[in-house]
Amino acid sequence: MKKALVTILATLTCLPAMAAEEVNIYSFRQPFLIQPILDDFTKQTGIKTNVVFAKKGLIERVKREGKHSRADLVLTSNFSALIQLEDENLTQAINSETVTKNIPANFRDPEGQWVALTKRVRNVYSAKDRVGKLDALTYEALADEQYRGKICTRSGKHPYNLGLVASMIAHHGEAKTKEWLEGVKKNLARKPQGNDRAQVKAVKEGLCDLAIGNSYYFGKMMEDEKQKAWAEAVYINFPNQQDRGSHINVSGVVLTKHAKNTENALKLIEFMTDNKAQNMYASMNMEYPVKPGVELSKLVASWGEFKEDSLPLSEISKYRPLALKLIDEVKFDL
Amino acid sequence: MQLSFSLSKWQSFAWLIGLSLSVPLMFLIFESLQPDSEVFAHLWDTVLWDYVRNTMLLIVGVCTLCALIALPLGWLTAYCEFPGRRFFEWSLMLPLAMPTYLIAYVYTDLLDYAGPVQIALREWFGWQSPDDYWFFDIRTLSGAIVMIALVLYPYLFLIFRTALREQSFKLVQASQLMGKSPSQSFFKVSLPLSRGAIVAGLALIAMESMADFATVHYFAVSTLTTAVYDTWLGYYSLTAAAKISGIMLLFLFLALTLERVSRPTQVVHERQSSVNSTTLYHLKGAQAWLASAFCWLILIAAFIVPTWVLADYAIDYFEQAWNDDFFLYAWQSLKIALWVSVVLIIMSMLVVFNQRVSSGKRVTLPGKLASTGYALPGTVLAIAVLIPLTLLDDKLNTWLEGSSFEPGLLFSGTIFALVFAYVVRFYAIAQGAVESSYQRISPSLDMASFSLGRNRFKTMLSIHLPLLRRGILTAALLVFIECMKELPAALLLRPFNYETLATHVFQYVSDEQLELASVSALFIVLVGLIPLYVVNRSMEQRS
Numbered sequence A: 001m002k003k004a005l006v007t008i009l010a011t012l013t014c015l016p017a018m019a020a021e022e023v024n025i026y027s028f029r030q031p032f033l034i035q036p037i038l039d040d041f042t043k044q045t046g047i048k049t050n051v052v053f054a055k056k057g058l059i060e061r062v063k064r065e066g067k068h069s070r071a072d073l074v075l076t077s078n079f080s081a082l083i084q085l086e087d088e089n090l091t092q093a094i095n096s097e098t099v100t101k102n103i104p105a106n107f108r109d110p111e112g113q114w115v116a117l118t119k120r121v122r123n124v125y126s127a128k129d130r131v132g133k134l135d136a137l138t139y140e141a142l143a144d145e146q147y148r149g150k151i152c153t154r155s156g157k158h159p160y161n162l163g164l165v166a167s168m169i170a171h172h173g174e175a176k177t178k179e180w181l182e183g184v185k186k187n188l189a190r191k192p193q194g195n196d197r198a199q200v201k202a203v204k205e206g207l208c209d210l211a212i213g214n215s216y217y218f219g220k221m222m223e224d225e226k227q228k229a230w231a232e233a234v235y236i237n238f239p240n241q242q243d244r245g246s247h248i249n250v251s252g253v254v255l256t257k258h259a260k261n262t263e264n265a266l267k268l269i270e271f272m273t274d275n276k277a278q279n280m281y282a283s284m285n286m287e288y289p290v291k292p293g294v295e296l297s298k299l300v301a302s303w304g305e306f307k308e309d310s311l312p313l314s315e316i317s318k319y320r321p322l323a324l325k326l327i328d329e330v331k332f333d334l
Numbered sequence B: 001m002q003l004s005f006s007l008s009k010w011q012s013f014a015w016l017i018g019l020s021l022s023v024p025l026m027f028l029i030f031e032s033l034q035p036d037s038e039v040f041a042h043l044w045d046t047v048l049w050d051y052v053r054n055t056m057l058l059i060v061g062v063c064t065l066c067a068l069i070a071l072p073l074g075w076l077t078a079y080c081e082f083p084g085r086r087f088f089e090w091s092l093m094l095p096l097a098m099p100t101y102l103i104a105y106v107y108t109d110l111l112d113y114a115g116p117v118q119i120a121l122r123e124w125f126g127w128q129s130p131d132d133y134w135f136f137d138i139r140t141l142s143g144a145i146v147m148i149a150l151v152l153y154p155y156l157f158l159i160f161r162t163a164l165r166e167q168s169f170k171l172v173q174a175s176q177l178m179g180k181s182p183s184q185s186f187f188k189v190s191l192p193l194s195r196g197a198i199v200a201g202l203a204l205i206a207m208e209s210m211a212d213f214a215t216v217h218y219f220a221v222s223t224l225t226t227a228v229y230d231t232w233l234g235y236y237s238l239t240a241a242a243k244i245s246g247i248m249l250l251f252l253f254l255a256l257t258l259e260r261v262s263r264p265t266q267v268v269h270e271r272q273s274s275v276n277s278t279t280l281y282h283l284k285g286a287q288a289w290l291a292s293a294f295c296w297l298i299l300i301a302a303f304i305v306p307t308w309v310l311a312d313y314a315i316d317y318f319e320q321a322w323n324d325d326f327f328l329y330a331w332q333s334l335k336i337a338l339w340v341s342v343v344l345i346i347m348s349m350l351v352v353f354n355q356r357v358s359s360g361k362r363v364t365l366p367g368k369l370a371s372t373g374y375a376l377p378g379t380v381l382a383i384a385v386l387i388p389l390t391l392l393d394d395k396l397n398t399w400l401e402g403s404s405f406e407p408g409l410l411f412s413g414t415i416f417a418l419v420f421a422y423v424v425r426f427y428a429i430a431q432g433a434v435e436s437s438y439q440r441i442s443p444s445l446d447m448a449s450f451s452l453g454r455n456r457f458k459t460m461l462s463i464h465l466p467l468l469r470r471g472i473l474t475a476a477l478l479v480f481i482e483c484m485k486e487l488p489a490a491l492l493l494r495p496f497n498y499e500t501l502a503t504h505v506f507q508y509v510s511d512e513q514l515e516l517a518s519v520s521a522l523f524i525v526l527v528g529l530i531p532l533y534v535v536n537r538s539m540e541q542r543s
Helices: A002-013 A031-045 A058-068 A079-087 A097-102 A159-172 A174-187 A196-204 A215-223 A262-273 A275-285 A298-302 A313-317 A320-329 B007-032 B039-045 B048-079 B085-091 B100-111 B116-125 B141-166 B170-177 B182-193 B195-211 B214-218 B224-234 B238-262 B285-316 B326-357 B361-375 B378-399 B415-438 B443-451 B456-467 B469-485 B488-493 B501-509 B514-540
Strands: A022-027 A048-053 A073-076 A115-127 A210-214 A234-237 A248-256
Touching: A022 A031, A022 A058, A022 A262, A031 A048, A031 A262, A031 A275, A031 B501, A058 A073, A058 A079, A058 B378, A073 A079, A073 A262, A079 A159, A079 A248, A079 A313, A097 A262, A115 A159, A115 A196, A115 A215, A115 A262, A115 A275, A159 A174, A159 A210, A159 A248, A159 A313, A159 A320, A174 A320, A196 A210, A196 A215, A196 A234, A210 A215, A215 A234, A215 A298, A248 A262, A262 A275, A320 B039, A320 B224, B007 B238, B007 B326, B007 B361, B007 B378, B007 B415, B039 B048, B039 B224, B039 B238, B048 B085, B048 B141, B048 B182, B048 B195, B048 B224, B048 B238, B048 B285, B085 B285, B085 B514, B100 B116, B100 B141, B100 B214, B100 B285, B100 B501, B100 B514, B141 B195, B141 B214, B141 B285, B141 B415, B141 B469, B170 B182, B182 B195, B195 B224, B195 B238, B195 B361, B195 B415, B214 B224, B224 B238, B224 B378, B238 B361, B238 B378, B285 B514, B326 B361, B326 B415, B326 B443, B326 B456, B326 B469, B326 B501, B326 B514, B361 B415, B378 B415, B378 B488, B415 B469, B415 B488, B443 B456, B456 B469, B469 B501, B469 B514, B488 B501, B501 B514
Parallel strands: A022 A048, A022 A073
Antiparallel strands: A073 A248, A115 A210, A115 A234, A115 A248
């Protein structure tokens, strides 16, 4: 009976003979962002890449699939997802000298459970005509009374804002951060909505004077015919330059615990941390490369040098659940 | 071949369907019974009640608005003659093909503070800032209600109109002879007679709006769906998320039970349907124009404007937005939609037939069990489907260990997962449409058929099936189009490199780059038009 079933199943499914060389990826990042890099990888190595993209639930999927999972890599768009994957015990160490050489220690897990691939800054944009450039701006100042009704941001629960709030907790503690959040909420020009681009657009239209947003959106808007006008209406400011530096978030990658194509997966990770791919991230997606010495896109370079908050991401990430709790408590999104 | 099943066989079919479609839900309930680390209590103390209130308002708002749109439209196009009636009969169903997330994006782009409409107004009147004037804010609860109602009203329109067409027109004629005005016969005869259909339509709309995430999220309106996602993805607590889903299902059961309790015990069955054009009301003058204008208004708002904006983007961004793989994506969407439609028609027929021929208190239970998937937000349903399927895969792999064949993720890693998820999610639609059609077939027909020696199976095939034609077509159409549009489950459950039109659209929409998604979005709408056309053609035949 078992034998018969095996034969039937085998014929019925006729699983396509697995391509000899491939690597399977679950990606939180949109295919149009990563495909050029993957294509280049395939061209160079002959290794085929297979992708499933989703914004939600991929971690749960890897978890439920367990040891049968076909995913070799998970690409994430923020550091909390990296650390959640590690915490849920879904990763294995990335043992590669190339990676260790390419990526500075504060941008990979001490045990190699995850590696960051790109950096982005949580900037504050200011209206050129009404506010001007704000070189001395701090995140803390966003709660000041002078900005009452003048700030726009996306949902407080978005990973990028949660990361920022978590870093505030890490620096100032829970009580101070809650006070700060209440202040920022009072300063909002409208209920948090839209994505980071929409905030810059709102500044351009005069709905608010300051907007919180990631750096690469600014670069990408500059490249879009229609959105260029929005981006040109604002200055990009790097907060907290006089003290700890600006908050940064990263996109990254993990090697799954039950990866079947480990070698190929490692090859891809190495490729993604190396000059070519890092440069592609920088030039096409306006992100900051993680590998030192890789050239920035001209546009990004024109924003100037800045100081980064050096608190390790794993430290900040501890406060993420608390950050979400505070957002709920002050009803930031409501 | 002589096919005949005993009554207990029919019952076991129904129960088998009911139970297997509710397996994902069972796992979710099991999950919700696990202890969770205070997350639920924290939500209870802070935002949960705001969410519950918003959810209630959303459901009530959408249902009311849908009723206000769909009931007059259905009655007008079924019973009245006015300029453009034939055109509106089918064109008013077009918004079905428009995914809610697209219409929400399009209208926000248009009506936002930074959108062309308000910019034009500001330039026109010289206003400088938002303080200078008032404009209705689309990103609000009421905005969400309007958006969702605009794409969901066709459910009610379609089901209500089918009911009207199947109802005997004689009753309306009788009320006319007794001196009732058209509007009086609408309220006194047509509405009460179609109660079952109206409730079925509204129940679908209520469930769909409760499960909506894309629109409310985009409009920054926090509902219970938001809470489900927050707890699961933010607090990492699937357990608390499952608890909140439980609350949502409670709503659902409450609503369904209320409906059953309040349903009149007296049932009106039709003996024949006899609508023909000579018996229609002929609207004249202002009335006729008003009817036309109302139809145009809805059609323009719900379909023409969004399609036009998408087409406009598509022309401007064609080179960036075109993809040679579109036909493949369309085919993959179409394939799943066809599969699911066929499976669901068969399943819902079997379950509803059992309700008809069996008796007993629990006879409707299988159908209710199977319908629960519709009220769950898509991604939660996807996870709920994933849990039992991965377990099954694991068991299978363990069992086959050592044999030459290693199935891997045979159920959860293939297209099976997607089809299963859709069947679970959209069963309620199929049953709603088939059931409301079934209710109008008089049981005396069954008795006649039985006494003439036909068994149950033959009765179903040769007596019921032809009479149910419209109901079945309605069901197939609704399911098909829903499958084409469905997003969250498709995203999460698809195999590697499997792209449907909806998932392709989403990668751009999720980055708020509607322009780049415009061509594939138009494809979704176009492919949805095919079944609309086919079904409408065949509904109009022999009527």
